[in-house]
Amino acid sequence: MTWQFAAILGGVALVLAVLLWAVWEFVASSEQRRLIAARSALAQADYDASTPLARLDVALHRTQWGARLSRRLARSGTEIRLSTFLVSLVCGALLAVVVVWQILAPMFGLLAAVGVAFLFFSYLSRAEAKRREEFTGQLPDLARVLGNATSAGLALPTAVAIAADELDGPAGEELGRMAESMKLGASFEESVAELRERMPSRELGVLLSTLIVASRSGGSLVSALRNISTTLENRKETRREVRTILSETTSTVWALGAMSVGALFLLNMIQPGIMRTMTSQPAGIGLLLVVATLFVIGFVAVSRITKFKM
Known part of the structure; x- marks a missing residue:
């Protein structure tokens, strides 16, 4: 048991080291923000790029899966570096x-x-879905702001910049990125395509398609945006009701999974060594694999059943 105790202590020490490293990163980032006014922009950029995490981020972004994971982190809205997430x-x-x-x-x-x-x-997936739902919930307000701005005679890029300043949360951030992209020379259609890639949503697709058609051919954009705002408001209420009904099922699945894991520790506590004895026999391994397979099938089935699109 001595080596087992030493292994557990080693694992605890590893976690404490990671926590200390996270605290150090937080303190260092705070210090960098404090000293940024005393540094030139170029010197600060060179300093940030020379840190070990920055070099690891660069190496990870060069890989295809690293770039894909970085985009998912950006869509989730969590201010976590790719290297920090993987470490x-x-x-x-x-x-x-x-x-x-x-x-x-x-x-x-x-x-x-x-x-x-x-x-x-x-x-990460739940954070992406939550931010996407928050963005979808702000679409009626977005359509209303764009309609008011265009009714005042403003161009669409200017209306987007105004909406980015007035809206909070994910909508304001994403529209701010869209406005900055257009300032850097991207066309309205290219900025819209980037926004749809970051925030895939059927409601957003309808709204952006209306904006693209209006920017190309003109037409009664104000009345179209007001009608879309009313429709999106109704769809938001319907989505909220459906999600409330389905939340009980998904919560039950997660609770059953947690209870099954807890049951393993409880059995091992009641009969010490029973799990080690079971996994040393082919019959025990087969039984555990069958149970795990049934749990996975049930989890996937419930996830697909409770997944809905409107």
Whole structure:
């Protein structure tokens, strides 16, 4: 048991090291923001690019999967660097392997590492979906602001910049990016395409298609935007009702998953070593694989059933 205790202590020490590193990164970033006024812009950019995390970010962005993951982090709205996300994931997986390996069995240690990765990416997916829902909920206000701006005789790029200043949350941020893109020389259609890629939504697609048609051929844009605003408001209420009905099912699935994991630790606590004995026999391994497969099938089935598009 001495080496097992030492392994657990090593895992705890690893987590503490990661926490200290995160605190150091926070303090360092605060200090950098404080000193940015005393530095020139070029010197500050050189300093930021020379940090180990910045170099790791550059190396990860050169890979296809790293660039894709970076876009997902940007869409989620979480101010987390790509390198920080991956380092935290690896450290959490290693800690799960060490602790669960010693408490239950080696097989469960490997499954725990997979579970940690699943939780990280599930959190990322939920953050993306939440920000997308918040953006979709602001579309009626966006259509209303654009309609008022265009009725005052303003051009669409100017109306977008005004909406970016007036709206809060994800809509204001995304419209600000769109306005900056047009200031840098991108056309209205290119900026719209970038926005649709960052925020894929059927409601946004209808709104942006209306704006593109109006920018090309003209027409009664004000009345169209007001009609779209009313329609989007009704769709938002309907989506809220449907999501409330389905939330009970999804919460039950997550609760059952947590209870099944807790049951493993409870059984091992009641009968110490039972999980290690079970995973040492082919019949026990087969039974655990069947149960895990059924849980995965049920989780995927419920996820698909509760997923809806309007």
